[in-house]
Amino acid sequence: MFDSPLSASAYDVLGVDPAADDETLRKAYRLRLRQTHPDTGGDAARFIQVQRAWALVGTAEARTAYDRGHGFAREPGPRWDGWRAPSRRADTRPRARSYGHPGGRRREQFLALIREWAGRGVEVADPYDPALVRAAPVEIRRLLADALAEEATARIVADLGMGYTVWHDVATGVSPDEKLDHVVLAPSGLYGVLSEDAGGPVRVRRGELVGDGVAGTPIADLVAGIRALSRAARVRFGGAIVVLPDDDLPRPVDDLGKVRGIRTVLTSRSALANLLRTGIPGAREIGGNEIFDVRTRMNQTVRFA
Secondary structure (H helix, E strand, O other), X not given: OOOOOOOOOHHHHHOOOOOOOHHHHHHHHHHHHHHXXXXXXXXXXXXXXXXXXXXXHOOHHHHHHHHHHOOOOOOOOOOOOOOOOOXXXXXXXXXXXXXXXXXXXXXXXXXXXXXXXXXXXXXXOOOOOHHHHHHOOHHHHHHHHHHHHHHHHHHHHHOOOOOOEEEEEEEOOOOOOOEEEEEEEEOOEEEXXXXXXXXXXXXXXXXXXXXXXXXXXXXXXXXXXXXXXXXXXXXXXXXXXXXXXXXXXXXXXXXXXXXXXXXXXXXXXXXXXXXXXXXXXXXOOOOOHHHHHHHHHHHHHOOEO
16 A cells, blocks of 8 residues: 555655654644544545554554665565565475566666656666655656566466466557556466556446546556457457556456456456466366467567567
8 A cells, every 4th residue: 555656655644754753753643543533524545544554654663664665676686587585495386487577668667767857867876765756756656656566466476386377568569668567378368467556546437447546548458458469479368357456446356347358357466366267257268288379379479568
C-alpha cells in the first residue's frame, strides 16, 4: 500500500514531515484518527489507511526499519538476475525458464527521465531516494511503479518451476512503445500478463480499468498486444491476466469474461501463482508435445522491447 511510487507514504497519510519528532508524529496520528473515524463522519478506507501508516512508523523500531527500507531500488546482490537477492542458503529448486528483463525498459526510461528532471544532466546521487521519487512528476513515478510491478510478477512466476516458461518485455509490433509485460506458457495455457500498479484501488467499467492512478486503456492495450503476437507466432492464447497489488482489488480474482474476444481476469499478486496453475476458467489447456511446439514458435517470434 505504501511501497508504490504512486501512493502516499506513511508520513503523507499522517500529514507530517518524515523528519518530525515522535511526539509530533503521535499527535498527528491521533488527529487523523479523529478526522477519518467512520463514527464521526470519516471515510472507513482512509481510517484503515491511517492505522496501517501508524503500524509502519509508530514505534522507533518500526520507523527505523521503514525509513531504511522504503526505497525503490532493485533488490541488492552481487548480480541481479531479475528475481531476488541471493539467500543465505543456496536455493537449488528449479526455476521457470525465463527470457528478457522484467521491468528493464521501464527502469531505463525512469532513470533517464528522473536524472533529466532532478539533475538537468548532472549525476543524481540516489535516483531511488523516496523523497526524490515522490516529488517527481506522476509520469516519471508511473514508470518506476510499472518496473516494480513487473519485477514482483517475475519473482512469482520464477517460483512456479521448470514446467513454466516466461518472456518479459515482449514487443508486440502494435506501436514502438507498446509491449506485453510478460507472456507465460504454462500447462494450463498461454497467457499475456500485464503487471499494473495505480497506487490505489481500481475498478472495472465496460471492460477497462478505472481509478485515480490509471492511465490510458491498459486492458485494451493488453488484448491488442496479445492479438498481434498470436498472429505473428501462430499460437492460441488462453487469455489475458492483469496483476495488481493485493490492496488494490476488492477480491483476489475477478473474471471479466471475454474482452474483445479474449478471456480476461484480474488477479491480486498473492493469487497469481494459483491462477497460473489452475488456469483461467474456460481457457484451453496445453499439454504433451504442444507445449514444445508453442515454446519453439514463441522463441522464434519474440522480440524484446
